[in-house]
Amino acid sequence: MTYIAKPKLHHPTLATNKLGFTRRDYEGAISTLCAGCGHDSISAAIIQACFNIDLEPHRVAKLSGIGCSSKAPTYFLGGSHGFNTVHGRMPSVLTGANLANRELIYMGVSGDGDSASIGLGQFAHCMRRGVNMVYIVMNNGVYGLTKGQFSATADKGSKSKRGAINNDSPVDMVALALQLGATYVARSFSGDKAQLVPLIEGAIAHQGAAFIDVISPCVAFNNHPGSTKSYDYVREHNEAVNRIDFIAHREEITTDYAPGSVQEVMQHDGSILRLRKLHADYDAHDRIGAMNYLQEHHAQGEVVTGLLYVDPDPEDLHAHLSTSARPLNTLNVAELCPGAGALDKINASLR
């Protein structure tokens, strides 16, 4: 495989956003994933979301672990710094990067093997800490790069391409994220861009730990009958609790919605998440309710999607640590070094 530079030329009528960027400016290198891979749809959704909300590409840092999912950051936001770290350990690298410069947007991209198996610990702890990030798991239930072994998110009883049955209970990353204190938790489907794009937009605007579990079928190893992560299975069992519209700034509601059918969430940066309820009894502000709802509906074989929980006023790791508003990586010797005089005093106290 070689690096393929895309032609820089584009059609003059291509739409630009408020910063003058076209959608092409948010693209990366040409994908080397399989044709039809769900991950490419997620990359496209990320590109669309960043374009829509007028993000400066260079203000994003994208980090990943190892696996097909973790190759994906090469295929979007070519103008951003990226870091392909080690297997299952992206969360710690992202946490460190975030500590160094709180002004960038951190996008962690991982897979189900990367986050639910080898990296389950790091996944859990970065959620606990409330690292301000968008953490996307491209969840296909298998190890793609090593050719189709089950991952820890594979449902019990689901069948591999070779016919083996998975007997182990699945790790539900959404349930974990809710339990561990993530302040923006969503699940979506790579085949539902209309749902996914605003979820990503909302997650970027969210000033805390945002987690999106995106079911992303593996066309090579997990798209067959008997799989619960195939296109067909997810389409048939997808139960969206809401559709969200991401609105950068408050605008008048122009559409008529039935009373109680819309839940508006204003996030810390002033952006609005307008949730059109598809299930009248679902409240995206209720963490415990969300956990119960998910368990009940999972037991019924449903794949619950949508914005499942959001805390509109979250605290992040920097708030917990009361870190300087200025990025730590900009501080200089005058601000960091106590100086020779202070050292003389320390010496004197040690005699």
Added chain:
Amino acid sequence: MNKIKSVNDFVVKFANVNGSGSASANELFARAILRMGVPVSPRNIFPSNIQGLPTWYEVRVNEKGYLGRRGGCDLMVAMNPQTWDADVKEIEPGGYLFYDSTRPMPKSKFREDITVIGMPLTQISNEAYTDVRQRQLFKNIIYVGALSALLDMDPAAIGQLFGEQYKGKEKLIDSNIKALHMGREYAQSHLNCDEMGLKVTKSDNVGNKIFIEGNNAAALGCVYGGATVCAWYPITPSSSLAEAFQKHCSKFRVDKDTGTNNFAIIQAEDELASIGMVIGAGWNGARAFTATSGPGISLMTEFIGLAYFAEIPATIINVQRGGPSTGMPTRTQQADILSCAYASNGDTKHVLLFPEDPKECFDFAAEALDLADRLQTPIFVMTDLDIGMNQRLCEPLEWKEGREYDRGKVMSAEELEAGKDFGRYLDVDGDGIPFRTYPGTHPKRGAYFTRGTTKDRYARYSEEGPVYVDNMERLEKKFETAKGLVPMPVTRKAQKASRFGVLYFGSTSPAMNEALDTFDAEGMHVDAMRIRAFPFHHSIIDFIEAHDHVFIVEQNRDGQLRGMLINEGGLDSAQLIAVLHYDGTPITARFIVGSITDKMAAFGVTHNVTPLKKVAQ
């Protein structure tokens, strides 16, 4: 009985029970002697336990300033019935036993060839105090008081120490002074202080030296060196380093106007995460470090390899201990040299710095942060438990006013804007070190994707063989550049030209200094060189080549540094003679002198070196 009689040159060992509050009383004893101008070197010998198991505090008093462990014990303060037999046995013939005589001991529990001094410490304390905890704590101060009388120590020095320790808490000062005098006066009126042959007299050999633990000094080095991110996982004997960093940052790094912190410290979920955070922060342009010990290094190894290949600054302070994970966590060794020098899969080599004492822990911690940025690679500071967790007398810490941080080759937004060519892995000036950019620098230029290998000079994906080799050769060149940047070795020539040399490093220093003085006094001529860093400077190889036989003194079983010297220097293994001490206790001058003398005698037989024969007899 031939009593040991010595002024300002002896070893006192306190045998205590862990958690009994003895540590601060024992430290008080050591500090009081320092205040009298007499150098001391105390060492904690403690179990992996919080309460109940035996613990010892060994204080070497030495007017000449030898700070290595001497070995043996002239005065045992036996406060732990559990270890009584072994403690009594350890006393040198003619030495002294001081014990709590509240409960009578059978005669068989003593020795004929030592002087026994009993004092009913528990009884005295119980009569004076009603509170159980006070009885325990003040019993410790009472024995310090008694020792001050027996050894002729200056009570004013101790009183002054109380005053400093409990500044503003007058009640505590008074009660401690009361307990001290209770012990002192009892000893003066009930014990025959003249039968104690060990005495302390005022001297002037401490000068302006400071008394500090290596971990504390290293933590200060990280503060002075500009570390803003610290990620760590608790592990003995390194935990006190991160905790000291926290303490110093709370004092020096809180913005006065906003009250916010110019630092971030994370106690991670494990060592994999702590090094991951350090690498993330380093990648993003903050100075970051972790403190750990051998088992932590094992867990960090994959990440350390990534940082080597992806060329990310990281400072790792390894406070070494005995291996493995369920090994000897509270004992000292220099046994992680190999595991750090070549940590990771793939071809890797890492920069190691070997501090000899707390002063160099400070210097090298700050230096490591500079080197990490300059060389864009992990830098290890290889300290150990002996330096890290014991207070050691050393030169005062120094910081040159106006010293700037070396942030290395970082391309700025202005340079990118001006069209300067940016290749993340491009060697532009022949030193093997490329330029990097911090994420978010420039809207259009300078972004790149960070990977281990599979990349070309412009960070573009490539799995081509020649591209891989090109990168690896540049990394090798960078390591060569490091030789000129790391601390240089320190040489000490023998009084006469010698065909024998000795190499040593790290915490072996104080014992070696003493051993070399002994060699000098005996007329044995051995040139010495202290290695302060890996990669090895060419002068180290020159030193070896200038001698017929070179002893390599290490505190590990396998002669790890010796192996590296043979390998890296392409040297004849027969020329390098291992002198190895690895039982978990700090190496002593006695061991070094004995071991080298034996080995030289063997050469003396064939080469007829007269002075050596004399010593060997």
